[in-house]
Amino acid sequence: MSSVTFYGLLGSLLVGLGLYGVIVGVGALRKILAFNLLGSGVFLLFGVIAQRGAGAGFAGDPVPQALVITGLVVAFAATALAVGLLVRLGEGVGLDDVEDALASESGLSPAQPAKPKPDQMGVEKASIEQGSTLSVVRPMTADSSGSSGLATSAGESA
Incomplete structure (x- = not known):
């Protein structure tokens, strides 16, 4: 060969x-x-x-x-x-x-269960209707007018 x-x-x-x-x-x-x-x-x-x-x-x-x-x-x-x-x-x-x-x-369980970090990367929870939530991403810094230009909550834009 x-x-x-x-x-x-x-x-x-x-x-x-x-x-x-x-x-x-x-x-x-x-x-x-x-x-x-x-x-x-x-x-x-x-x-x-x-x-x-x-x-x-x-x-x-x-x-x-x-x-x-x-x-x-x-x-x-x-x-x-x-x-x-x-x-x-x-x-x-x-x-x-x-x-x-x-x-x-x-499939193995980790030594400690991981805890979510809610404030990491600017993620917060916005309430929409009875008990349901929506994750909203906000930038860490805003421009001089205070608006971020991203969607802030259910359907609104800044």
Whole structure:
């Protein structure tokens, strides 16, 4: 078995495992990791295609190699953004750190129950009708006129 065939099969295996993880994954972090695994398999397959497309004794085709390098940078940035949003979402619902979020995704109970922070990020509760509430986001600082320009409560704008 040649090295090109081996890497082609390995890339196909990574794509298959990543696709399985995206479809069957339970938590958001696992789906992000599975998506990265799928992307790594695709990049490996692009590299194999670049090597197979080259003639005998020549270097690989530079176009798929450039696509792989660009894709790696974009994949890293997208992963960093997705994990950052996941951490921010965890903070927004009252989880203190990522370990609590991972414990809640896996079904394990965290050591201490997380307490929501109602004043975090300017979120307050506005009463609408008998017992129902609406979360309203207000900026931490207002302009000189005192209005924020955002919706302040049920249907009103400042």
